[in-house]
Amino acid sequence: MTVPDLGSVLSLRLSAEQSRLDDVRAMLSFTVPDGATESISLRNRLDEATRVVSDARRNVARDAMPAWEAWAEQSKDADPLVDQIISMLITRLLRQSEVDHGAFEAAEALLTELSSAAGVPPVVIAQTQDVESVDHLRSAVSMRFPGARIWGLPVLVHEFGHHLVAHLRHRELALADRRPLQDLVSKAARLPGNETFGTEHAHELVADALATVILGPTYPIACLCLRVPSTADRPYVSRGSTHPAWARRVAAMRASLDELSLQSGHSRFRSQRETVIDPLTKVVLGDLDGTGDVESLIAEGAVKAVRQHRPNLMYDGADIAIALADRLAAGVTEPVDGTTVTTIIDAAWRWRLAHSQPADDADVVKTIVAWCKAVGDEQP
Amino acid sequence: MTTQDLLVLRLDALELDITKVLAAVTVAKDRGQLLDNARQQVGSCRPLLRAVEGSLDKLMRATEDEPKILELISETVHQLDRDLEDAPKTIAEVIVKVRAAFDSLGELASTAVALGEPEALQASLKQRCDELTRAIDKLRDDLTAQSGTRPAHWQRYRQLLNDRARPVFAEYVDFLGGLTIRDTGLDDRICEMTDALLGRFTALSRRPLPLPARQAALGNALDSVVLLGFPEWSIWGIPLVGHEVGLRYARDRNSVELTSLIRDFSSADNPKLGGRTPPTETYMQDLIADAFATYTLGFSYACAAMLLRLTPRADQSREQLSHPRDIDRARVIMMTLGSGPPSAPSHGGSFTEAVEKLRDIWNCAVRDYVEPPDADQAALEAAGPPPAQDWLDDFTAAVVKHLRSFGAIIRPYDNDRWMASDKWRITLADSVSRPESDPDDVVPDLLTAAWRMRLDEVGVDRLATDVKKQWSELTGRRPKGRG
Numbered sequence: 075m076t077v078p079d080l081g082s083v084l085s086l087r088l089s090a091e092q093s094r095l096d097d098v099r100a101m102l103s104f105t106v107p108d109g110a111t112e113s114i115s116l117r118n119r120l121d122e123a124t125r126v127v128s129d130a131r132r133n134v135a136r137d138a139m140p141a142w143e144a145w146a147e148q149s150k151d152a153d154p155l156v157d158q159i160i161s162m163l164i165t166r167l168l169r170q171s172e173v174d175h176g177a178f179e180a181a182e183a184l185l186t187e188l189s190s191a192a193g194v195p196p197v198v199i200a201q202t203q204d205v206e207s208v209d210h211l212r213s214a215v216s217m218r219f220p221g222a223r224i225w226g227l228p229v230l231v232h233e234f235g236h237h238l239v240a241h242l243r244h245r246e247l248a249l250a251d252r253r254p255l256q257d258l259v260s261k262a263a264r265l266p267g268n269e270t271f272g273t274e275h276a277h278e279l280v281a282d283a284l285a286t287v288i289l290g291p292t293y294p295i296a297c298l299c300l301r302v303p304s305t306a307d308r309p310y311v312s313r314g315s316t317h318p319a320w321a322r323r324v325a326a327m328r329a330s331l332d333e334l335s336l337q338s339g340h341s342r343f344r345s346q347r348e349t350v351i352d353p354l355t356k357v358v359l360g361d362l363d364g365t366g367d368v369e370s371l372i373a374e375g376a377v378k379a380v381r382q383h384r385p386n387l388m389y390d391g392a393d394i395a396i397a398l399a400d401r402l403a404a405g406v407t408e409p410v411d412g413t414t415v416t417t418i419i420d421a422a423w424r425w426r427l428a429h430s431q432p433a434d435d436a437d438v439v440k441t442i443v444a445w446c447k448a449v450g451d452e453q454p
Numbered sequence: 455m456t457t458q459d460l461l462v463l464r465l466d467a468l469e470l471d472i473t474k475v476l477a478a479v480t481v482a483k484d485r486g487q488l489l490d491n492a493r494q495q496v497g498s499c500r501p502l503l504r505a506v507e508g509s510l511d512k513l514m515r516a517t518e519d520e521p522k523i524l525e526l527i528s529e530t531v532h533q534l535d536r537d538l539e540d541a542p543k544t545i546a547e548v549i550v551k552v553r554a555a556f557d558s559l560g561e562l563a564s565t566a567v568a569l570g571e572p573e574a575l576q577a578s579l580k581q582r583c584d585e586l587t588r589a590i591d592k593l594r595d596d597l598t599a600q601s602g603t604r605p606a607h608w609q610r611y612r613q614l615l616n617d618r619a620r621p622v623f624a625e626y627v628d629f630l631g632g633l634t635i636r637d638t639g640l641d642d643r644i645c646e647m648t649d650a651l652l653g654r655f656t657a658l659s660r661r662p663l664p665l666p667a668r669q670a671a672l673g674n675a676l677d678s679v680v681l682l683g684f685p686e687w688s689i690w691g692i693p694l695v696g697h698e699v700g701l702r703y704a705r706d707r708n709s710v711e712l713t714s715l716i717r718d719f720s721s722a723d724n725p726k727l728g729g730r731t732p733p734t735e736t737y738m739q740d741l742i743a744d745a746f747a748t749y750t751l752g753f754s755y756a757c758a759a760m761l762l763r764l765t766p767r768a769d770q771s772r773e774q775l776s777h778p779r780d781i782d783r784a785r786v787i788m789m790t791l792g793s794g795p796p797s798a799p800s801h802g803g804s805f806t807e808a809v810e811k812l813r814d815i816w817n818c819a820v821r822d823y824v825e826p827p828d829a830d831q832a833a834l835e836a837a838g839p840p841p842a843q844d845w846l847d848d849f850t851a852a853v854v855k856h857l858r859s860f861g862a863i864i865r866p867y868d869n870d871r872w873m874a875s876d877k878w879r880i881t882l883a884d885s886v887s888r889p890e891s892d893p894d895d896v897v898p899d900l901l902t903a904a905w906r907m908r909l910d911e912v913g914v915d916r917l918a919t920d921v922k923k924q925w926s927e928l929t930g931r932r933p934k935g936r937g
Contacts, residue, residue, distance in 0.1 A: 291802065340804075340807060341806070341807050341810055342802055342803060342804070342806050342807050345801070345802065345806050345807075345810065346801070346802045349801060349802075350801075350802070392802050392803035392804070393803040393804050393805075393872075393873065393876070395803075396799060396800045396802070396803045396805075396869055397869055397870070397873055399795075399800060400795055400796065400800070400868075400869050400870075403795065403796070404796070410873075424800065424802075
């Protein structure tokens with residue numbers, strides 16, 4: 075038996091890699107139409123990965139080790155690219171098969187609405203089995219599936235919040251390169267008491283505050299009902315490097331509601347905080363300490379920044395949501411004038427809080443998805 | 455000569471007054487008749503004038519064709535030619551004036567308020583007058599038969615006069631006076647708007663005729679009349695009529711469920727009374743009326759009641775009163791407002807904010823009504839006891855549940871209506887076109903919008919003018935009186 079040399083082994087690997095890239099190219103053709111913008115950039119990246127393999131094949135004949143080292147360095151994009159395309163394929167298959175019960179379509183309509191209102195680049199929706207996340211490079215938000223179906227949509231707004239931090243421009247043209255929300259994150263990260271995981275935690279708290287500004291009380295309600303662990307975290311003790319303790323996050327959301335009332339003159343946000351969020355917080359987390367300086371600053375800064383630079387992002391749809399919730403309760407499938415995806419989500423959770431037993435879900439979810447789809451169909 | 459019996463004279467005079475009062479409805483019905491007669495007379499002149507105009511026209515043409523005719527006539531009658539030349543113009547002017555007189559008489563006749571169902575009014579009045587007449591006859595018979603003592607007879611006469619006859623006479627005066635005020639438009643068309651609002655309750659009972667009066671009340675002798683009390687003769691007070699309708703509803707003994715509800719909560723066995731004196735039936739009926747009015751008219755009733763009528767006084771003890779304290783009435787109103795879907799808007803939107811503003815005004819007033827050291831206690835009293843000891847919250851919830859069971863018969867002021875009032879708010883604020891509304895909903899929605907704006911401190915006079923202007927445009931009638 076002949077034992078292959080280094081060059082032969084590398085050739086074998088390069089063949090295998092080329093097969094993988096060919097399969098991924100076929101997946102991409104199945105998932106995204108050839109002319110689509112996203113398809114172009116992905117194909118470019120696939121072409122680049124293929125070129126790297128071709129170059130390595132040429133170089134291996136001359137000198138295997140340097141060729142191998144060069145290929146190892148240049149092919150670092152291949153794995154993430156494959157992950158991304160597979161994720162897109164799964165998303166498409168899930169949507170086509172309708173096992174997602176319309177959740178992805180609703181999510182897409184939500185993110186399109188928010189991107190348009192914010193004047194930021196659009197984001198695409200992808201699937202993950204992990205927690206939700208945002209990929210700034212791809213401008214993609216990954217939604218957990220299987221997950222809470224449409225009930226989990228508010229969590230996507232938190233991820234959109236991260237996207238907003240990166241892209242929301244200053245409203246004055248001369249200062250268009252400034253990112254006011256990025257400034258807020260930086261300021262919060264430097265506050266005393268926030269030193270250990272300053273920037274990471276500040277990002278998360280700002281995203282929580284922004285989600286509250288954009289979605290109103292529904293965001294903290296959904297978090298408390300679906301995500302906050304039932305045993306209380308010790309307040310202000312970090313859960314790790316990526317996210318602050320839930321007690322801090324909920325404090326930021328509550329402070330944001332109060333700031334919304336203070337700065338807008340509409341008492342409804344504070345009122346909902348008092349009558350719904352606080353009792354829910356007590357049930358899930360127990361008695362909390364007062365709001366910390368970091369959370370207060372973030373709440374005030376987030377509301378102020380959105381008011382100043384993108385006021386139409388501020389949630390103002392409670393009346394429409396109340397009307398929609400009444401319709402859900404009455405089994406009426408016609409939406410009201412002025413319905414948006416954010417008001418639909420608000421209405422969904424208002425209905426949910428009044429009907430906690432899942433027996434009523436199927437028809438109501440169907441109506442909610444239909445409304446989101448109708449709004450999505452109207453979007454440019 | 456026999457000395458006449460003064461008591462008999464008084465009874466005769468009383469009987470004459472009753473006869474006059476009995477004619478009230480007929481007098482009211484006929485009051486437009488003279489105007490109608492005049493209009494008919496004037497109207498009948500028009501074809502006659504047209505005929506004269508036609509004949510004159512023929513004569514003028516004949517004289518143009520044969521000028522000699524005119525010369526011959528002018529030899530006999532001095533300046534006839536000149537008079538004939540002016541005649542067509544004069545006739546034309548007369549026809550225009552007669553037309554204007556006809557139209558004015560028509561408008562005057564149309565302002566006479568229709569009595570709706572005069573037979574029903576007459577029947578209820580006759581019933582009360584017949585009762586009085588029977589009582590007079592009985593007393594007269596006893597006088598003749600000399601049964602009982604004279605002082606006792608005088609006592610009976612005084613009670614008959616003060617407790618039974620005078621209220622009917624007062625209602626008679628209020629009725630005719632109110633009709634007159636309404637006919638002449640001196641009520642600023644408030645009664646007309648109230649009439650439209652009462653359309654909301656027609657499924658429940660016969661639609662009463664709203665008339666301005668000194669004090670708000672349901673008609674007793676005339677049970678199809680509802681009296682709008684002064685000083686609430688403004689658009690702001692219109693929703694208060696809901697309380698009178700609610701009172702009639704609460705006193706209806708045909709509702710087994712309502713009777714049972716009143717009995718349960720006024721029972722001495724009610725554990726939440728904590729051994730205190732149970733409330734009377736009248737007490738409960740007053741509270742049901744407030745819940746009813748709030749349920750059906752919503753925010754506009756709450757504002758009208760709490761900001762125009764109720765006194766923010768917290769230092770009365772409940773147990774010594776036959777009617778509920780105003781602070782308890784306010785609590786029932788606020789609890790009904792907050793009862794949530796399907797009969798009221800849900801929490802957390804613009805409705806919540808509006809209700810909070812109203813609550814803040816009332817709570818400040820409660821505190822300000824007393825000396826500063828007593829303010830906290832007054833606020834506590836107005837807020838009511840803790841839920842475990844409070845029967846008023848359970849009572850309100852039970853009344854709302856009862857009203858909800860009626861579906862469309864008792865129409866709630868729900869979120870759809872609140873949203874509609876928002877459209878009216880935009881119309882009033884920005885003078886944009888009016889929203890489409892069911893006729894029974896226009897006035898409640900318009901008044902809710904007006905009260906919302908008033909709490910947002912938009913100018914009161916300007917708002918009232920704009921509301922009346924919208925009403926005039928809707929009904930196609932020119933506003934009467936001021937603004």
